[in-house]
Amino acid sequence: MVHKQRKWLLILTILFIFTFLLSISLGSSSVSFGRILPTLFGQGSFKEEFILFSVRLPRVIVLSLAGMALAISGALLQSVTRNDLADPGIIGINAGAGVGITCFYLFIKTDIQHYAYVLPAVAFISALLTAALIYFFSYEKGKGIQPTKLVLIGVGFAFTLSGLMMVLVSSAERSEVDFIAQWLAGNIWGADWPFILAILPWLLIGLPIVFYKANTLNILTMSEPTAIGLGIHLTKERLLLIVIAVALAAAAVSITGGIGFIGLMAPHIAKRLVGPRHQLFLPIALFVGSILLMISDTIGRTIIESSAVPAGIIVAFIGAPYFIYLLRRN
Template structure:
């Protein structure tokens, strides 16, 4: 198992580096590999430095960490619900964050009234409120939360949030509508190094926290009776990881928009490659998520260059057929 893990780790790391290179290389101006290396090593002009560092490198780094954050969030949702169809977008977290953003734009007309922290703050509040509602509605007087009830409640709440969102969006003026529509589809263009310094530490800290507690996550993936018998305080532990997963998803969608399917596909592929042991499963899930987002953004920028297709559209074109495949293979 360990040898298999390191083999997959090496292969996925190489694929990610290739995607990152292609992502950095793609843009309005052509650059050779030699030029790109020269600029990255500090030998570029002001215009070249602006192009590579402030536009392309920012976007590449954000794509990597948004992919990691959404993938890990999806992995935790699938673990605590013990269902491979669970993900932030299906369980109402993205919808809650999206509703918060729509309310912000509807009443203020801006997503930066409090500076760079505005969107993350609103997205986290919206996602947390949605997650808490789903969590407590899933109790229904039981001693423990049924994973299936958690998923069904999440899907129902997500539909409700989207309905409210649509009602509000139809009353927006064209400028506000464009802002909300772009964010809802999902894109990482137009971000800055401030967004990198905001998102990267959060993803790293929460990712390391999850990896450090992989044994507890392994126990949480077992049947409730077994986990309780092994000393896991099932409801409290599930709630803790729910909050961690919500924070990861909320900060990622705050920066990259309401990107779907990453949290669904990445853990599913990783589980097929290496199994459900979280010491192996989480690193591969993170790498696959990063590859999916970086690769999709690269394709979106290259396919109709110099124009681009929004990131969320490309991921949906990849994710929707894969979701149908998972659905067909899953016994409900």
């Protein structure tokens, strides 16, 4: 399996680089493949340098980081809850983050881009409160978290919180409504250099802990009596990993908007490629999540010449049928 993982890591690394370059190249103003490297090394025209450094490069880096964060968040939620349908978008974590961002945006009454570093923290607090409520309502004394119940309650929270966002927006001004509508559709609005620095620390803190806890995650996917017998403190480990999952998802969606299904699809694809051991599939899921989000955004920007389709809508077109397939299988 390790040999298989190395093979897929090599394939996905090549695919990641190709997708990254394609995302930089394509758009309303294109930069040809042959001009990307010269432009990166300062040998491009003013137009090429502006498109690359001011428009495309920060956007694509944000997309790749957000895709990684959502993929790992989904993998954690699926393992901790032992439910293949768990995803930060489906079970209401993204909607919880959205309510926090909506309230913050309507409260500050100014350009939200000035708060690039604050937004992930605002989204995290709001999403964490949502996760705590979902955890509370899906927990049964003596039985722990009920996987099916958690998904159903999470879906209920997602719809409820989305409705709350609509209520908040209904009394807002036109410009404020436009921003929230774009966020809900998964329009990548935080596509500038400060937003890279806003999301990167959350990944740098969260990912090492996740990989360190890979063995614990393997055990958590087993039955509760088995996990307890192997010396795992279930409540403590679950809470830590849920907090990390919420933090990664909140940091991503605070910048990209309400992107769903990446956290659902990426772990499943990774497991199919290299198996269910976390040491093997988590690195694969990182690449898959990143590639999926970059491809979705590139399709959204190029499918219609006159306007861009939000990446969240493209992801939903891909992810919704996959969710239905998993629902029927389970």
